[in-house]
Amino acid sequence: MKELLVISGKGGTGKTTIVGSLAVLAKNKVLADCDVDAADLHLLLRPEVQEVHQFFGLPKAKIDAELCTHCGRCRQVCRFRAIDKDYQIDPTRCEGCGVCYYICPAGAITLEEHCSGHWYISATSFGPMVHAALGIAEENSGKLVALVREKSRELAKKVGAQYILTDGPPGIGCPVIASLASVDLALLVTEPTVAGRHDLERVLELTGYFQVPAAVCINKYDLAPDKSRELEEYCRQRGVPLVGQVPFRAEVNQALVQGKPVVEYSRGPAAKAIEGVWEAVKELLAQ
């Protein structure tokens, strides 16, 4: 079983569009959406939810006003400034470290379990899918990502899947780090802009840091052919395989508006290019 993670560093490069199409092209796989903060893959794959589970991140502190003597110890020790002068806890600041709970001499603080989101196992016409939704303004996205990955592995084992295809989160912080752990290949989707190039460099440093093999796909390459050539050259210098260049075509947006993966919707040049990407990725995964 091989795990492919698709990430982009910068948002808006068309990562989910590509994943949606790979979901059609790859046979015998489990799908996973690790963009738990702003998950979009379900808009394309229209999963039918079969299991819903609560996700408990860390607890949140709660102060019992009856017991609290306003001694101020908790406010001194809380490094996240989560306790205000009226001894109310701001749940958007509380990280659930529990230091206040341990230190409170009056025993006025409890740590309350806190549901930070949900995760799902669903059926799609392209295979089973594990996905999640983190609550608004919640912490612990890395933990939820790790959970989605664990569940997708279990499911892949159970159904005997050949691949796990994962849509990753943007950025380079905790959710991305959690999604990178021990994948077989990270496919980086970039775009020919100065910002795309800059963010690609950061993500390649990250995959290098965690020693995950990487490959690059340039999306919307014809919007700035000169910048695409620079990206190509950059990949060559770094020894990172370039697995395809996808043109900017109306078919991509039309498919999106219809809520369909491009390769299912059209036989145009963008769809063909994505097929090429999958063939190249398959070869890399086989190595």
Added chain:
Amino acid sequence: MLQIAVASGKGGTGKTTVATNLALALAGEGPVQFLDCDVEEPNAHLFLHPALGEEEAVTIPVPAVEEGQCTACGRCAEVCAFNAIAVLAGHVLTFPELCHGCGGCTLLCPEGALREEKRKIGIVQGGQRGELVFVQGKLEIGAALAPPVVEAVRAKEQGMGTVIIDAAPGTSCPVVAAIRDVDFCLLVTEPTPFGLHDLDLAARLVAELGVPAGVILNRAGEGDELVEEYCQRQGLPLLLKIPFSRNLAAIYAQGKVLVEELPQWREVFLNLGREIGRRVGR
């Protein structure tokens, strides 16, 4: 002082385009400071080209063990909520990359065997471009915790004029740190099902934080009704539409800004700034 944050549920909708153009348009009118709080992928500097100053390290306190004093009692591992410290075979092991710097282990160790040392998780860097004051934060590669770096950038906020904050995409902790307590938040979106879905998440976030907000529709043209209807239903003002054009996309691709390439946009962004000022009563 007027703080305007620019955020978006979905990445790549044109957040940085809006933030940089707004900052440059307003820079002629009075003191303006630009804070790049998208510390995982800070790229406003690619459009603003500021002369950058010295880097300052952003650190969090992590525990270090005085072997002689540690009795391997295991209290530290018990209190750590992040599994960042463990006791194995009579020795304390720390995992600094998991540590949130809460200080619990050091505070609660009965033997006083832990002390804190600084771990670098990012940098803050100031700069200047013409009249525009620039600050950016950058998370170290391999570091997981973005919020302390965001907070370090916001600690540089000047107490006057206009402060423009470029936030990270999404709705979790790094975004919360960037837009908490600002006067107004612009939510940038695009007319696609993804854009609409993620706009809704962002709108719920600002509502939860009690921050007044308005929407900017980028790459407008086809499918705008989706977003327009949504804004109307939610009572969110749609403050500006930026049409899709290959020309605008090319300007962006090259790292250029609209207010400089196409002078009519200066007026557009100036008006946007004034409209926000009116809305928050400045």
